[in-house]
Amino acid sequence: MAEFGAHLTGSVQTARPTYFEVIAQEGLMIALRPAMQYTCKILAERNPEHLGWLFRYADELYTILDSLLQHHFLLTTAASFSENFYGLKRVVIDGKGREDKTLSLPWKQHLLSMFCLVVMPYIKIKMEKLFHTFKEEDIDGYLTSTSDPLTRLKKTFLFVYPLVHMSWEGSALAYQMAYLFKKSDCHSPFVHLSGVKLSNLTRADMLNLMTKNETETQETTSGMNWLLEYSKKFLAVSAHGISQGLSVAVFFLQFLEWWYASENQESRIAVTSLPTPPPPSLSVEHDNGKFKSNICPICNRPLTNDTAISTSGYVFCYPCIYGYVKKHQCCPVTKYPTLHQHLIKLYLPD
Structure with a gap:
């Protein structure tokens, strides 16, 4: 055989x-x-x-x-x-x-x-x-x-x-x-x-x-x-x-x-292969309720140490999104597969 x-x-x-x-x-x-x-x-x-x-x-x-x-x-x-x-x-x-x-x-x-x-x-x-x-x-x-x-x-x-x-x-x-x-x-x-x-x-x-x-x-x-x-x-x-x-x-x-x-x-996930999600409006429905564009979707507080996810483009507090991705390995809003290398810190001008 x-x-x-x-x-x-x-x-x-x-x-x-x-x-x-x-x-x-x-x-x-x-x-x-x-x-x-x-x-x-x-x-x-x-x-x-x-x-x-x-x-x-x-x-x-x-x-x-x-x-x-x-x-x-x-x-x-x-x-x-x-x-x-x-x-x-x-x-x-x-x-x-x-x-x-x-x-x-x-x-x-x-x-x-x-x-x-x-x-x-x-x-x-x-x-x-x-x-x-x-x-x-x-x-x-x-x-x-x-x-x-x-x-x-x-x-x-x-x-x-x-x-x-x-x-x-x-x-x-x-x-x-x-x-x-x-x-x-x-x-x-x-x-x-x-x-x-x-x-x-x-x-x-x-x-x-x-x-x-x-x-x-x-x-x-x-x-x-x-x-x-x-x-x-x-x-x-x-x-x-x-x-x-x-x-x-x-x-x-x-x-x-x-x-x-x-x-x-x-x-790694090829970021360009994922569909582009719709941009957040001033008031967007999410699992935690409604949030504004300058509010972290996870903690519902003003953004600190702004960090974007390259797979979806949404912005979060760095401590919030780091812990979430470590546990769930996805974007909290779009559920796109996400790893720590997809986190990008945003340094805004004073």
Whole structure:
């Protein structure tokens, strides 16, 4: 079946994958996230009022879809989606260094693999965004208080995170170098943490996977209820379709990642693509009631430290709009997707 080892990189396979194969399968998963984010961004730009939440929760949506995909492939092929795409499998290593070559992962290795494949990248992305948010607060002078416990915690995070990030990337580089020079069987610290190593699929493995799939299909049709049966079939067909499609579109995904690299930096919205909202009149209806053009729509007081949102053009008090965007990631009036880099301070003449 094409689902199993959809992209074999050579006609002669050895047990140990090449450095190109292990790096290429990691690059494949890195390319999928920007493609997902770009799709959510386009939908949010087309209908910001109703689909803006796709942009705000793009990371969560990707994590949910990624967890379903990885769970299916780990359960059926003993490999992640990208590893199976390049014809690789995960081999369990016990405490004595012996290999379990069966095409099934114990639940311990399965759960550890899910944690390293899905949860760890999500935590890393959220930590990076949190670091940039706290850095902006520090630059704007909001982290000057030494008596506030939350402020001290944020400043501690600003000091500790670069060290954690350096250790994270440094350990990954060290494992890759050790794997390249055949000093280690694991190319990544997270593969090592999962208690497995990567190996190439053999012809016998692929035949066993096909037989296993046919057997499970027969058992499902004979004994399971219809809802669970169709759920498993839908997940299997979806995973198979993605694997088949990517065998043709993988280079197109890489092209998208390069083409939209600058536009996707910090997951920015293209401001010019959003429809121009109507200008505020002297009295405009809003969630908080009526407000005038020189009144902040959030606090209903005269504007202080005027700050405009580039996505909509509306003006607010800087402390008000900063806190609102941090919590809701949208404009309070138009509901257009908005991030902190869309805030523009206005310096009026005396």
